[in-house]
Amino acid sequence: MSAKYQGGHILLYHGVFESIPTGLESRLHNVCPDEFRRQIKWLRNQFEIVSLDDFVNAQDRRGLATITFDDAYADLFNQAIPWLIEEKLPCTVFLNSNLVGGRIFWRDKVRFILSRQLEKDFLIFFEKEEWAKQIRAERFYKDSKRPGLSSKRVDQALDVFFAAKQLDGPLNSLTKVIAGESELINDALVCYGNHSASHYVLSSLPPEQQCEEIRSCQTWLREREYFCTSSFAAPFGGANDIDESTFLFAKKAGCTAVLMSRQAVNKVVQKDTVTALPIFERYMTPPTLEELVHLSRELDQIA
Template identity: 70%
Template sequence: MSFSYQGGHILLYHGVFSKIPSGLESRLHNVFPDEFKRQIKWLSREFEIVSMDEFTTAKDNRGLATITFDDAYADLFSYAIPWLVGEGIPSTVFINSNLVCGDIFWRDKVRFVLTEQLEEDFLTFFAQEQWTKKIRPERFYKDSKQPGLNSHLVDQALNVFFAERHLDQELLTLTKVIAKPSDLINDPLIHYGNHSASHYVLSSLKPDQQCEEIISCQNWLNKGKYRCTSSFALPFGGTQDADENTHALINEAGCSAILMSRQAVNRNQQKDPITELPIFERYMAPSTVDELIVLSRQLDQTL
């Protein structure tokens, strides 16, 4: 007996690397290309795959699915997206405008620290700073992105640490893992969306910093030649990763929906109580198609 899906599913991918870039081996969410292809073929058999905006405006998204990518890793544009276009399948890439324009993703710096086992060195280097008391070396990845710790501050500290350790070449390598504007594919099946300028935890920032993150990315998208979704993908996507200022600024930027990443699917429409913007749930695709089948059914049954 086939499984009958009752919810609308938004899948979230990050990397689709055939080989994980050096320095990012720790904690990068990656689905290898062959498995990615198998997952999408399975998804096509089980759901009607639609664009992001078709999904968010559907009166009933039961049986619908849409494919999203966060952070615009360069590998997407050499394998995953060209293959999707060839298959006639729509997808959406959520962009961090500062990163595609050349800044290094601060979470990739964190991954490098973890890969090279430099957590203790980093915390020792900043031992006189009060904010480091919030980061435990054994939970460096999670603690460094907590809402109570300003992400911009952590990012700047990572830059200082890399410079002190003379890791210039390693930083240069990290500049190559995120796509550049020239890499982005302009095709009717591909849409791009706002994921903030630098992928900081927005609720950790002051209101003016949040404004810069949300509005500047939207302005960058508006000036481009690309087809854009009106949905905003919240960086990290947890309940505590946004506050009242975040939601108000998303609304001010002209976005029509907020995407969370809370490992859930969609049936009953949620709305932000302040702005009335609809809220949709996403879940990260696991490593294999078998795991995806199990996860999708478990999440669907929890509705």
């Protein structure tokens, strides 16, 4: 382990696809399997790789790293996690219970729109709807996840649009990109955690919907025999993607820490002012090892 890294590093992966599925070509965070293995081998030489719970509970996180995945894409369970188990390396998968249950991820629906260049068609279809005026065609990906726009409403509108345009058939292929429950790996080195039920921008929802998103995913985890973390990973993980209610509902559900995704490392851990839940930072891995080395040093301010 290198002593030069003074912060604790939580790496965040999404897809580890060899070939990105049709319809998801636009804006999917992906690291191909060969690069993933290169990155983890480098990580192991630079850090002590520990489980997320050990990382959260450590008194000193200097030189510690942990591996996390969000959204439970199916490729993780054949391209990434079996190899990590062979290497005896722990990891944590933050999943969305509704998506593992078979629903199509609404952000994958947005990627489908972008891949088919249907942004303008979508906005024309809903041009009389006040909420749709918040979305610009040229910023469709970002605007569709604005905190001031209900993610649930956008999700429902996407379904209406696909049905009206008779795109349900091509869209159905996206039901297979998120792992089903039968594909999850039950192993002591693999931990699962709450990423909300549907991966909506929680701050865009009224309190009762936000509470249900967190509560129902936590209940789903408790009812199963997987190794689970009590940490909660905020969907999207930006400062504006959650609010004070998020911390309150997470604590009520039994969560003991909140993970963000703000391209930072953990030197001094902050706490929410109301609930006192500790807040940990993650960063999304770039597609190549060389970029990861540069980013890790930059975030840790290593010359």
